[in-house]
Amino acid sequence: MRKLYVVVALLCAAWCVWWWVASSTLQNGVQAWFDARRAEGWQAELGSVTGGGFPFHLQAELSDIALADPDAGLAIQTDRLDITAPAHWPGNVSVALDDGPILLASPLGRSALTMQDGQMALNLHPGTALELAALGWTANKWTISDATGVQVEADTLTLTMTQDSGPTYDFVASADSFAPGDATRAPLRLPDTFPRAFDSLTMQARVTFDRAWDRRALDTIRPQPRQITLHLAEAKWGGLNLNFAADLSVNAQGVPDGSMSIQAENWRTMLDLAQASGTLPPAFRDQTETVLKLLAGASGNPDTLDVDLTLRDGAIYLGFLPIAPAPRLIIR
Incomplete structure (x- = not known):
């Protein structure tokens, strides 16, 4: 039983790491896309990007677009604009x-x-x-x-x-x-x-x-x-x-x-x-x-x-x- 607890704990830790990496990637990707459009001569303004949705979803809440x-x-x-995706895909x-x-x-x-x-x-x-x-x-x-x-x-x-x-x-x-x-x-x-x-x-x-x-x-x-x-x-x-x-x-x-x-x-x-x-x-x-x-x-x-x-x-x-x-x- 103890081994089972250890396995579950490791899986939970791995999932938390995955969620944090995926959530950060989503938020950074949105910001990078706006930066790339500005570099191409677009008007591309974005007030803020905030994340959330733990543990099963990835969220990016965009404001002042x-x-x-x-x-x-x-x-x-x-x-x-609120973007939501399941964390597994x-x-x-x-x-x-x-x-x-x-x-x-x-x-x-x-x-x-x-x-x-x-x-x-x-x-x-x-x-x-x-x-x-x-x-x-x-x-x-x-x-x-x-x-x-x-x-x-x-x-x-x-x-x-x-x-x-x-x-x-x-x-x-x-x-x-x-x-x-x-x-x-x-x-x-x-x-x-x-x-x-x-x-x-x-x-x-x-x-x-x-x-x-x-x-x-x-x-x-x-x-x-x-x-x-x-x-x-x-x-x-x-x-x-x-x-x-x-x-x-x-x-x-x-x-x-x-x-x-x-x-x-x-x-x-x-x-x-x-x-x-x-x-x-x-x-x-x-x-x-x-x-x-x-x-x-x-x-x-x-x-x-x-x-x-x-x-x-x-x-x-x-x-x-x-x-x-x-x-x-x-x-x-």
Whole structure:
């Protein structure tokens, strides 16, 4: 029995040493990453890093965080970020986001993201590259607002990114009761009778990148999409029903090539909203409606548009007619 006590005591001592080394490595690693970003010309401010979680978890509580990547023109600022991982494998990381406003800036403008119970979970493969196996992001009530007011809000957020093999990942996203805020509804001139929230907003896709997501995605250039299969993107709102699907290949310049299908129910209501918001000038209403009526009639249902588009040579084609430039699909 005495030998058993000695063995248990040695194991406990070894575990304590391991926990202390792993906890110190986590805290020092966070600080070193911020130092490396500053050396690259980023704004990378960190108020403090404190540890905890003994004996079964590793924790790093970060405060007063400000990050800005001058090349991408992206910035984020938050008061708190809590990182937790099991002590036996630090590669399964849980990140608790701040319930207070998270300030975001991009070339599109400045906004504030507020979430209740925002959580991110990362599952990493063993190894120094820390290749991403899965990522999940969930939250309860959340809003995005700017100086004009609330832009969008929803009751929940679910986003998952799961590695299938190598650089190929499956994406699933949904938001319950997604709703444009008053700052968004006002320019659209939506009638008071129009529903405030979407009935459904979901997306399922598979994307193959030029390399797998790993620690280099934060340190250097982001992985870029090379093959995109959009199984379904669906939005239902007040009798409007939009469905998108696509199969695209993307070259090194971010130019997509492939096909896209769009199905839109009650498309006349969409025209009404576009005209009311000023997006569609009244002078073009009749002409646009005539074209869409012909397209809807060709699909067999006058109330439903069912259109197949082709993307090639940097343009979007409807049949043989180029109707718009194709977007550049580049992750900054």
